[in-house]
Structures are given as structure tokens and as C-alpha cells.
Amino acid sequence: MTALSALLFQFAQAQDVFNEMSYSPEQTVFSLNSPSKGVVRIYDNGISGKLLKTIRMKSDGADKWKVIIKGNLKGKFYTFDIGKGETPGVFAKAVGVNGRRGAILNMLDTNPDNWDADVRPLIKSPADLVIYEMHWRDYSVDASSGIINKGKFLSLTEPKAIEHLKQLGINAVHILPSFDYASVDETHLDSAQYNWGYDPVNYNVPDGGYSTDPYSPVKRIYEFKRMVQALHNAGIRVILDVVYNHTFDLKNSNFEKTYPGYYYRYNADGTPSNGSGCGNETASEKPLMRSFMLESVKYWINEYHIDGFRFDLMGVHDIETMNEIRAEVNSIDPTIFIYGEGWSAGNCAYPVEKLAVKANILEMPGIAAFSDDMRDALRGPFNDDHKGAFLAGISGEEESLKFGIVGGIMHPQVDMQKVNYDKKPWALQPTQQISYVSCHDDMCLVDRLKSSVPNADADQIIRLDELAQTAVFLSQGVPFMLSGEEMLRDKKGVHNSFSSPDTINSLDWNNMDKYPQVFEYYKNLIQLRKNHPAFRLGDADLVREKxxxxxxxxxxxxxxxxxxxxxxxxxxxxxxxxxxxxxxxxxxxxxxxxxxxxxxxxxxxxxxxxxxxxxxxxxxxxxxxxxx
Missing domain, CATH: 2.60.40.1180 (Golgi alpha-mannosidase II)
Structure with a gap:
């Protein structure tokens, strides 16, 4: 068998290996893709409790193992073990508390009423999107919010939470990682524990810490779906932040416990590559990892009705995988939006010319990337919180701002030799650029302005805040804003608040009364964009012409x-x-x-x-x- 035919064979084998648990009242089928024979263990609860049975798996083809257990196992829990430690597998669809054991359930039991009637809000072009990046905990947890289900998925089903988004005028929320992650102990939920969740464990299950009962596998799924349904009913799309580029750790990950040494990239000396900056990086070019990403994206679309995906450190993934994901998603609904960070956090053990970095967006039609060109032209460079740019009255970034205004495309009036980071256009279409000035990473806009424009008073901060967003929302790219900027939020100057407490991350809703003019400006700015197609042409040739x-x-x-x-x-x-x-x-x-x-x-x-x-x-x- 040639190397190419072997690779094609691996891809074919990889297409149907992620349905690891299939339940019916009569029997439950367990399947595993692994080089080693393993066992299935059945438990009566999700974290401790009695071991009910251990069953050896049987060969079901090359690197495939299977066992059928007769009887109704609904409500029980399971693990696989090939000798590397117990795991719920790589594609668990339901788990117990802290995600250590898979849960056996009927997914139909997780559906809210009228879930079959849930529809994706209409969007004709990505240029019509107005994206609001949020964490429901930040949004809801402060006493000033008036929201009952503070810090929970259900917070975004409440009228006050929904009405604010509708009045603002956004039509898509980008929610931070929602899958089961490692750094918060769901058995001891309290206000002291906080994390954005960029430390994946089970990629295809909502995290229990945001449900009203983390011990109930059904409830976390049901409540996540209720959140999506409520946003859809309000005409708001839901974009999921996905973190396929690394796992919480390597040694104890579900990937490693299932297929040791396979899912990650390694340096020439055998050490794990660290393009994620988190100690490991996944190998999207390998058949099983590529298929995992494809199947995971499709699963979130079909099971949870997700409308888009933001790929964390997309530059760690290979171009071919991202294009395959785009093609698969197009077959479901081409209006589902895909974008990501066009960079990695370190060097990857894979050729950079094959990676989905911003410079290679030209090779990925239908996939967008964040414009750090525009961001830093406005507020100053990422690596120096105190250095300003256009907003600080410092000249030299005008051409970079123009490049952001046209959406990262070639334009005869943009001198690319004067653009800060890119010397040639990187977008085929303006809808491949995410236009923004702040996001969850780095300082929020108010903190950055305070840091880079010393001695600015409140009125000046407001003027600069509004000026920045005018450039963003009237550009030809897809506009994107951080939750709370419309109420002049701050994070007490914290640069990276991924694990900071609620006192740093939460929105102070009293600012709505303190700075009503800011919300009014944002609302009217968004409406101006919506009312006038000139600001969202969505076509490179039209932008160059008009x-x-x-x-x-x-x-x-x-x-x-x-x-x-x-x-x-x-x-x-x-x-x-x-x-x-x-x-x-x-x-x-x-x-x-x-x-x-x-x-x-x-x-x-x-x-x-x-x-x-x-x-x-x-x-x-x-x-x-x-x-x-």
C-alpha cells in the first residue's frame, strides 16, 4: 500500500468512529477507535458510586472495537479503558459531573418544547452580521443585572437579557467556550471559581458549571438548547467559540487515553509541539483529528442548532482541514459563518505555508479572520498596553486604518507598504475580515484608552470609544464588539482576565444609567449600518468601485x-x-x-x-x- 493510499484508507476509516455510544431501550452499543483492545465499565452515577459491570470489547475491524450490552441502561454512566486510564472517549455526547464518565441517555429527552420548530434567523450575507462577543456569566452575574439565573445558560433566556441585545441591535452572539472544560470543579461551584474555558476536556457536551444542576447530564444539554432557542426567537444567531487546537493537558486527555501518540504534533526530538502556548497542539492534518473536527462541527450544528464558529488559534490548524469544514458546513447551510484567529501562540510542528494563518486566508474562501491590522491601527500594538495609535492622536497608522475600512482586500488607494502588519492584501472578499477594536483577549477598550491616553477625562474616553467603534461598524468587514462596551465597561486594567473573579469580569449594569449616551450612540451606529447597504457591500469589486x-x-x-x-x-x-x-x-x-x-x-x-x-x-x- 502506497503512502497516499494508506492515508486515504485512514480517512475512510475515520468517517464513522465517533459514535462511541448508541442507546436504545433494548441495548446500548459501545464503539471505540483505538490501537489497543479495551474494556467498558458501567457505573450507577457520574463521579463515584458502584461499578456495575466491566465488559471486554471485541474487534470490529482495524483499530475498531465494539461491545453490545443488552437491556435498558438509561441513566447509567460508562467509561472506556485501554490501560491508559478511564475516559468517556473522545466524542462523548453527554457526561456526568466534571466530565469523567459518559452518560447514557436518549438525546430526545434533552430537547425543549418546540425544538423541532427552532429555525436559524435569516442572514443574506455575512456583511449583514453584527457580532456581540459575550460570556453569559460576565453578562448576568452582577447584582445590577436584575437577571435571575446569574452565570447560567438560562440567563440568556430571560426577558431583560434578551431585550437589551434586541435594543442594541446586534443579530449574532459569539459565546465563549461552552463545552466541558477542566479548570472549574463542578462539584464545588462558588463565586471564587472563574475561567473562560479555553482548556478543553469533552468538546461535544455543554459545561455543567453553567447549568442549574451539573450532576444532571440531561439538564446541562436542555438548558443550553433553551438558550439557543430563546436567542433564535429574538432573531439572534449563536456563534460558538471552539478550541480544537489543544487540550487541557496531553497525558491525561481523552485523545491520549484512547489513541496514544496520535492526535498531537511532536517536534523532531519527540517532545510535544506547543503552537497553542498551552503545552500541546493537536494535529488537524491527521485523519482522525480532521474527522473529529468535521464531525464535531456538524454535531453542534445538527444537535444544538449552532449558527457559526469562531476557531481559537485557527493558525494551528491546516488549511485543508479548514476548507473541508467549510465545504461540509456549506452542504448544511452556507450562511453558517466561520472565522478565527489567524495566528498561533507559538511555532507549530507543521509547515506555516500549510497553516490557516491570516496570510493564507486567500486560500480559504468563505472563512474569515480577525484584523489585528485595524485593531492596532486604532488603539496601538498588542505587545504594549501603554502605546497608543490613531485614537491617541499619534500619526502613522492611517494607511492601516484604511486597509481595515476596505475589509482587508486589495484597493487601489491603500498603500500596502505603509500597512502595519501586512504588505499585501490577505482577504479575497471584505466578509473575510472581522473588524474590531476589542475582544475578550487583552484589555477592553476603556482600559486600553485609559492606559494609552494618559490623563484623559471621562468625556474624552467616551469620545474616543465612540470614534473607535464608528470606524469598526462603518467598515466593509464584519463588525464585532465585546460585550459591555456599549455600557462603557472596564476590567480594572486587567490585561488577561481569563481567571479573574467576577469583580473584574462582570458587567456593571448601573453604567446604563451613568452613561446613557454611550448605549444610544452604539444603538444608532448599528442601526445606521443596518439601514444602509453602502456600509456592507459584501463584494470586493463593489468596494473598489464605490x-x-x-x-x-x-x-x-x-x-x-x-x-x-x-x-x-x-x-x-x-x-x-x-x-x-x-x-x-x-x-x-x-x-x-x-x-x-x-x-x-x-x-x-x-x-x-x-x-x-x-x-x-x-x-x-x-x-x-x-x-x-
């Missing part, structure tokens, strides 16, 4: 969306962004313009008239106007 930049000045970028771009009712729209600490005069075509955005206020009914020619943009703010 978006024209005005001559730049230090910390001043302006552009025109011309000739009823995208069928817009406004003929020409001008957006001027002034990062300077003083007003700035800009030459624009002579005409009669209606101002709709000025000095921290957006009103599509009009804020006044301007004649064109030379216009003045107030300090640290945006001027938005149009003619008919």
Missing part, C-alpha cells in the same frame, strides 16, 4: 461611498474620522449635505446641513453626512 478615500492627514481618515452604493437611498455618504485632540478641516466635494453623525450623536433624520467644500470635524470624533 468606496473612495479622501486625501489623508495625520490622524484623519475620510472616505466617500458614492453613487448609491449597494442600492443605498443616499447618493453619496461621507465618513470623516478625526483622531486628533483638536478640530480638523477637510476638503470634500461641494454639495448640499445632511449631517447624520457629529460630536457623539447619530440621528438619521438629520442634525443640520453643510454646503461642502471645506468642513470641520470636531476633535476625537466622527462626522457622517450624505446627499441625495
Amino acid at each position: 468606496l473612495q478615500f479622501l486625501p489623508i492627514q495625520p490622524c484623519m481618515v475620510g472616505f466617500i461611498l458614492k453613487d448609491n452604493a449597494g442600492g443605498d437611498k443616499w447618493k453619496n455618504i461621507i465618513v470623516l474620522l478625526n483622531g486628533n485632540n483638536s478640530p480638523c478641516d477637510v476638503d470634500v466635494p461641494q454639495d448640499e449635505y445632511t449631517v447624520v453623525g457629529c460630536d457623539g450623536v447619530i440621528n438619521e433624520n438629520g442634525l443640520g446641513q453643510l454646503a461642502g467644500g471645506k468642513v470641520t470635524v470636531d476633535a476625537q470624533s466622527a462626522l457622517i453626512m450624505y446627499n441625495k
